[in-house]
Amino acid sequence: MEHEVQLKNEGDTIRFGASLGEFLLGGGRVYIKGNLGAGKTTLCRGILRKFGFFGAVKSPTFTLVEPYELETGTIYHFDLYRLADPDELEYIGMDEYFEVCNLCLVEWPERADGKLPGADLEIELILKNRSRDIILRPITCKGKTICENTMNSWLVSENISGREVFREDESI
Ligand SMILES: Nc1ncnc2c1ncn2[C@@H]1O[C@H](COP(=O)(O)OP(=O)(O)OP(=O)(O)O)[C@@H](O)[C@H]1O
Numbered sequence: 001m002e003h004e005v006q007l008k009n010e011g012d013t014i015r016f017g018a019s020l021g022e023f024l025l026g027g028g029r030v031y032i033k034g035n036l037g038a039g040k041t042t043l044c045r046g047i048l049r050k051f052g053f054f055g056a057v058k059s060p061t062f063t064l065v066e067p068y069e070l071e072t073g074t075i076y077h078f079d080l081y082r083l084a085d086p087d088e089l090e091y092i093g094m095d096e097y098f099e100v101c102n103l104c105l106v107e108w109p110e111r112a113d114g115k116l117p118g119a120d121l122e123i124e125l126i127l128k129n130r131s132r133d134i135i136l137r138p139i140t141c142k143g144k145t146i147c148e149n150t151m152n153s154w155l156v157s158e159n160i161s162g163r164e165v166f167r168e169d170e171s172i
């Protein structure tokens with residue numbers, strides 16, 4: 001089952017990424033689609049925050065992959081936008097990156113032209129004028145669990161911020 005959520009601003013994308021990150025601590029393959037500027041890297045930044053990384057996160061457009069070796073696990077962040085030939089993935093030793101316990105976040109997975117191992121979860125970000133929509137599509141059982149837990153966690157965090165707004169209104 002697909003899940004769709006509206007992300008009203010950059011902060012929402014980061015918070016949603018953090019909700020997702022909570023359930024990616026055991027690793028997984030998350031493929032993130034969306035046009036240029038749709039918020040893919042911003043989402044990855046939110047995920048990385050949950051793993052305790054607060055530094056700058058940039059799309060590794062020219063190097064194809066950026067490894068983050070963190071106490072909570074290893075994350076490989078790919079950006080395949082400039083992949084000239086899908087066979088290049090073999091030269092960079094892709095199989096090792098995609099070992100089961102690693103977390104692989106892949107921007108522009110469609111550029112690999114089917115040469116990537118199957119995803120647990122596909123994400124699509126849709127660019128709107130001022131906001132973004134995010135769609136979660138689980139592929140494996142693991143992906144399904146990740147999605148359901150993320151949605152629950154997101155709804156709880158939304159309710160909390162909703163209540164805070166309500167309290168502000170009441171005090172006027
Ligand atoms: N929910 C949102 N609402 C409005 N703006 C957002 C939202 N999420 C992210 N942005 C903004 O969108 C811009 C592009 O974000 P980002 O770099 O993450 O896109 P990207 O999909 O990784 O692009 P690329 O394909 O070029 O790597 C940033 O300025 C970011 O602040």
Ligand SMILES: [Mg+2]
Binds near residue numbers: 079
């Ligand atoms: Mg990017």
